[in-house]
Amino acid sequence: MTLFGLVRHGQTDYNLRGLFQGSSDIPLNATGREQAHHALDGAPDIAWDAAVSSPLGRAEETARIIAEDHGISFVGTDPRLAEIDWGAAEGHDVAEMEARYPGRAFPGREGLQAVADRGYLALDDLAERFADQNVLVVAHGTFIRLLLSGVTGTHLPSIPNGALSLLRHEGESWQVEMIAGEAAEEPARTAPVGASPRFPLSEHHLRPYGL
Template structure:
């Protein structure tokens, strides 16, 4: 089993201004750099094997900061972790884009199916290259939430900058034991035939936030005394844990 830690990149000026950036190559701002330095502060010390990222500069810079701060090797970039291409909406304020296309069906945008096909292929590449590894991947908010929502079969529609989502990967079973820093008492899981793609409900593609009250939360971080969830873990009461 491979453990992949999906980290959203640090803040950019376009994030701050609520502008669609998607595939546009926008760098971190000063706050984003500081967020990258603090990206793993809310989780216990953990033996990651390395850091990789999307090829976009905001993800690469975040990965470089994390790797330097935690003395981890940088192990490259993968095109499959690039952010969704929003087509017509790129560079436009989100309020303007949503007013024109409330369903987010912007002209020339990349389809959800295409996104899931490439990100699932990227996840499988990482798992094949690091079959028992623990790899951090710095990627993007919409990409990560599409993947997490598809695996969990529920709506996760807003992930904060530098938040951590965990994905456990084996050939026919994927699990999400942590979403955006919230540790789950029982991981969401997707059992499937090898090479299959998860289903994504278009109703989940909407600009809202995660409500911790709706999650089956654990008492502690999923990285504290971490073990694969194929092993029996101690039971916890429902309590928020960031």
């Protein structure tokens, strides 16, 4: 069994301005760094064994701040934990691009299932590497929401910056225990061995939309 703590990175100026950032490597701003320092405030009392992050700077810096503050070993980054690539929408105003491309069908946008699949594979590998341990994974709002939606089978609201969610992995069973600091009461989901896609997703899982 491996318990994952999924943390969304702190705020960036793109978040503040309402711009799509996705795969763009935008750094934390001062508020984002402060959110990182307080990401585990009020969280369940869990002894975290390791922290890993997306390679994008905003996630890695958040992870390093949390790790240093709480004496957790930062074990590096994994490219599979990166945020969705929004394609042509990267760096543009959210409202403007949503009006231009209904359903967020942006040219060059990464597929939702592709994002979830690489995320589940990364967690599979981490679960094998850190069996019976507790691992903080610092990543991104849409990325985390797609993983949790795949397990619960429901769409979820936006994940706030610095928020912690809990996802338990045991064998082929996944259990969402907390979503953005709120307890979740969802049944465990079991995936057939070798199944791909693991938990099918659709555009429905991006509503209501978030950055």
